[in-house]
Amino acid sequence: MEIVDILISASFWAAVIRIATPLILATMGELICERAGVLNLGIEGIMVAGAFAGWMAVYSGTGLWTGVAVAMVVGMLFGLLHAVLTVPFGLSQHVVGLGVTLLATSSTYYAYRLALPQVTSPPKIAAFQAYEIPILSDIPLLGQALFSQTPFTYLAFALVAATSVMLYRTPLGLAVRAAGESPAAVAAQGLSVTGIRMGAVIVGSGFMAMGGAFLTMSAFDSFFFEMVNGRGWVAIALVVFGSWKPGKALLGAVLFAGFDALQIRVQQTSFGADIPYQIFLMTPYILSIVALILVSRRAQVPAALMIPFNKGER
Template sequence: MDWAAVLGAGALIPLLNAGIRLAMPTGLAAVGEALCQRAGVLNLSLEGILLSGALGSFLGAYYSGQAWIGVIAGVGLGVAVAALMALLSVTFKTEQVINGIVIVLLAGGATSLAYEKLFGVTTTPPRFDTLPSLKIPLLGSIPGVGAVLFDQNALVYISILAVGAVWWVLYRTRFGLSVRAVGERPDAADAAGVNVDRIRWCALLVSGVMGGLGGAVLIVAQLGLFRDNITAGRGWVAIALVIFGRWSPLRVMGGALLFGITDALQLRIQAAGGGVETGVPFELFQALPYIVTIAVVVAATAWARDDAQPKSLGFPYEKEAGTRED
């Protein structure tokens, strides 16, 4: 095969751009999940949040004709699903793993039902035009770097800001300090006067915002249409990326970029006939992003042997008396 078509100078910028596009929805969801897990909540409902965000943003943008209304609607629906997760996991303190899986089932059924009820069986399904790319003056003209970093659509810039914001909140604010405290030592945080349940509620809502935004990026910026299960398991990959990034928002985003670029690369190798010529089965290409992610996780955890996992992850916090606070 022709490697220049995959990794040559002319092919590199499209490869990175495709990697960024593939990384964005998953990465946003994963960054929100990272904050949520830092507060001690294992939010497995993420796929449901992404999917609801996708449907919400589609409906908002389609009916209003305004991309930003779509984004708001997507974030809104994502937050609503996260609130259900919080109600079950934080208020009722039912098992977090099961809550998450059930909500994914619920969101899958509800989004399908809603879409079908609204648009019926048709050969002309609704769609709208996706956001155009917005070239930042001067910076966008820098050869190479400019085309990758400063010639994207507006949502990509917003997403980058959102990731930065989560990082800032987690490490530079009082709320972030409480989040980390609650995730490590909820009893100590409680003793210090932190309302554990309220912090966890808020962390889940942040996860809803980011997941909803991820769904909106997928629809408003990339596809302009909706189909059943359009998120195709990205929420599950995002959960893996949180652990990949060792619960640090920036590393999590880095993991999402690695996953996205690997996916973009395997598509290009397949297209260049890499599989046909070498006899390597294409299933191996399809599995490549997952295998690379596992390999990097193994390497990274073997390198840094400290245990970054929040100590109370997955455990509901119940005071000794078993009462719940609000």
């Protein structure tokens, strides 16, 4: 069976982890925002901005890690805008989020056209290269999949661990989770709900932008329009699928990437050749919706998600 051949090939599993990386970063970013009680629909646009900012920085001569930092800062600026409007001013998180996506996307395209007015095909940069971790990368199958990736991917996995530790093992994490569950209790403790929520949205947006930057700086080596292609929206679905828990969300991202990598390979088999390619491209989005239906019954939504907190009214 051709499918079995695919599933036991090391290159397949390496691709799964590669495809999962931007989703993992974006999903962690969204998860942090939502755990603090703020839905961030700016994610899709912030990923576009991050993808462009990191790539443009490296193209202008900075180092790769500086590029990642630039992407993160740009993401955090859009996060700041989102946070100011939704947290202290308590505006509709749906409308502001979509507005931020529109603004981030259009300003990215505007900046791209200004920076490179004449080009028809975008220039390439020297992107992150795979780094084989000694010994571990020699493990059959697993070594190829997990330990022969670019440093950007290792960073993504480290961030999942850090997010999990932060949320469940530190006072800060407790405060973030409480801001999303019962903000009045946080305020009663003398902590600033506004500060916690704004911080979460800003940091989370930085992670989203890194997810976008992975596309231009590690998965590919140049920037083109529509390259984020709904990954932000998928990340929002993954947060729900992961029941707002970092570990489960990571699992969801890998699972999703698995189906995505599989559909690309099945397209090339004799069996897949007869099926219109659009069917394959659709499956990841359809699976996202199916996953949402499956978990809907036992979803543990943060109780104060999307509910602005105004100390005046208690």
